[in-house]
Amino acid sequence: MSKLALITGASSGIGMAFAERLAADGYDLIAVGRRRDRLEELAASLPAVTVQPLAADLSTDDGVDTVAGLCASEPLTMLVNNAGVAHYMPIAELPADKARELVHVKVVAPTMLTRAAVPGMLSRGEGAIINVAGMIAFSGPAPASLMPRRAVYAGTLAHTVAMSQTLHAELEGTGVRVQVVCPGVVATEFHERQGLDLSAVPRMSADDVVTAALRGLELGEVVCARRQRRQPPTARVRRRPRRVRAQSPDLAQRYRSG
Numbered sequence: 001m002s003k004l005a006l007i008t009g010a011s012s013g014i015g016m017a018f019a020e021r022l023a024a025d026g027y028d029l030i031a032v033g034r035r036r037d038r039l040e041e042l043a044a045s046l047p048a049v050t051v052q053p054l055a056a057d058l059s060t061d062d063g064v065d066t067v068a069g070l071c072a073s074e075p076l077t078m079l080v081n082n083a084g085v086a087h088y089m090p091i092a093e094l095p096a097d098k099a100r101e102l103v104h105v106k107v108v109a110p111t112m113l114t115r116a117a118v119p120g121m122l123s124r125g126e127g128a129i130i131n132v133a134g135m136i137a138f139s140g141p142a143p144a145s146l147m148p149r150r151a152v153y154a155g156t157l158a159h160t161v162a163m164s165q166t167l168h169a170e171l172e173g174t175g176v177r178v179q180v181v182c183p184g185v186v187a188t189e190f191h192e193r194q195g196l197d198l199s200a201v202p203r204m205s206a207d208d209v210v211t212a213a214l215r216g217l218e219l220g221e222v223v224c225a226r227r228q229r230r231q232p233p234t235a236r237v238r239r240r241p242r243r244v245r246a247q248s249p250d251l252a253q254r255y256r257s258g
């Protein structure tokens, strides 16, 4: 049976790695981002499956409505809410348009796309929603010296974690799975695009993030983070605040086979 995934932020980094992996697994794709040329290049590089490039700006209501319309009308097997911007800045200096963009892309868009996709998945009795957050979601208890000045970004990721966990509970037993992926630092264009050079920091590859997410989904993990212990990550950060920055870039052992 054919499988169809819609991926936001498929024009680079983690989203592109999802697109390539899911295509290799036989998924047809709807690839969303603003850079149409990149999406068309991606489609041309994956001739074995059907890839629909969709240029849409998820910081606008029109862009979100267009993509949400497809989430409602297409028989999605998987929705990957991955698009994101960071705008690391103290809130007093964060321009209003950047704050709005951040909340729109990281909160409004995944909420509205998920809301649009779930009824169809429920009626088909199957589907998966993967939301990409990050370890910074749990950074609240860390001192400013370790995790400075990114309250709005951290807040959007925390929303993603809470929404994913509660949605997982809401959809339990329906055949629709929900996962939130929480990587540490990943080697993509993400920091570069805001003028930050993190090349000296140990970084995970986007490919490994995707391997962890898809294997974690098979394992039934709702929160896909490198360390899985009984304590929630926030409690661990409170106890050992350096943990939130000192994430190993290696793929955890439990994701290596299967």
Ligand SMILES: NC(=O)c1ccc[n+]([C@@H]2O[C@H](COP(=O)([O-])OP(=O)(O)OC[C@H]3O[C@@H](n4cnc5c(N)ncnc54)[C@H](OP(=O)(O)O)[C@@H]3O)[C@@H](O)[C@H]2O)c1
Pocket: 008, 009, 010, 011, 012, 013, 014, 015, 032, 033, 034, 035, 036, 038, 056, 057, 058, 059, 060, 082, 083, 084, 085, 105, 132, 133, 134, 135, 182, 183, 184, 185, 186, 187, 188, 189, 190, 191, 193
């Ligand atoms: N890199 C890290 O260290 C890291 C760590 C933890 C979590 N994350 C999360 O991972 C996700 C993917 O980031 P990445 O690391 O792969 O960075 P990236 O290479 O910069 O990719 C970001 C993607 O989001 C898309 N995007 C941004 N604004 C958009 C908008 N207004 N409308 C539509 N698409 C938009 C970009 O496409 P266009 O520019 O073509 O629109 C791009 O495809 C983000 O949500 C981020 O929060 C990243």
